[in-house]
Amino acid sequence: MRALIVIDIQNDFCPGGALAVTGGDAIVAQVNDMMAQFDAVVLTQDWHPAGHSSFASSHPGKAPFGTTEMPYGTQVLWPDHCVIGTDGAAFHPALNGDRADLVLRKGFRPGIDSYSAFFENDRKTPTGLEGYLRTRGIEDLTLVGLATDFCVNYSAVDAATLGFRVTVAQEACRAIDLDGSLSAALDGMRAAGVTLA
């Protein structure tokens, strides 16, 4: 059984959004077309309470794209984005949500960010997605979405480490690319056994 995991195709990650990824909206039609080829489709949704600890605005004197030390390690600080209930947190309007079996929200705990769809940024707290996929008999995952070097990367590496067969369809992803983060992410995914297609 094969699942398409669609990572964070939300307004705030598309042009005009709070944390816009270049060309983020250009992948939507292709992702919609891919959905028919899979047994299951899962959409993930970055979903932060106002004042989330990953927002630079929550750390006086800090600017977006800097870092801070959290109890679980170094955290990149982002512009306020994907705030629960806002239009920025909504899926891109052209994304076909009808085909989704599951919408998995992540990053809702005020004190922990969650790039990965499997584990929060403490790298320990599970989101529950592993259990969902395994209990449905799904072993093979294709990941698409935003952003290649953060949420797609962390999700792909975690999935491969958990023993899923993982492919990242690169042409249906777009990157933030902060200080070489894209090439580091591609190296890390290859090293984890992820197929980059």
Ligand code: VGL
């Ligand atoms: C993401 C930064 C902060 C992503 C989410 O979806 O890649 N990046 N929150």
Ligand code: ZN
């Ligand atoms: Zn986020």
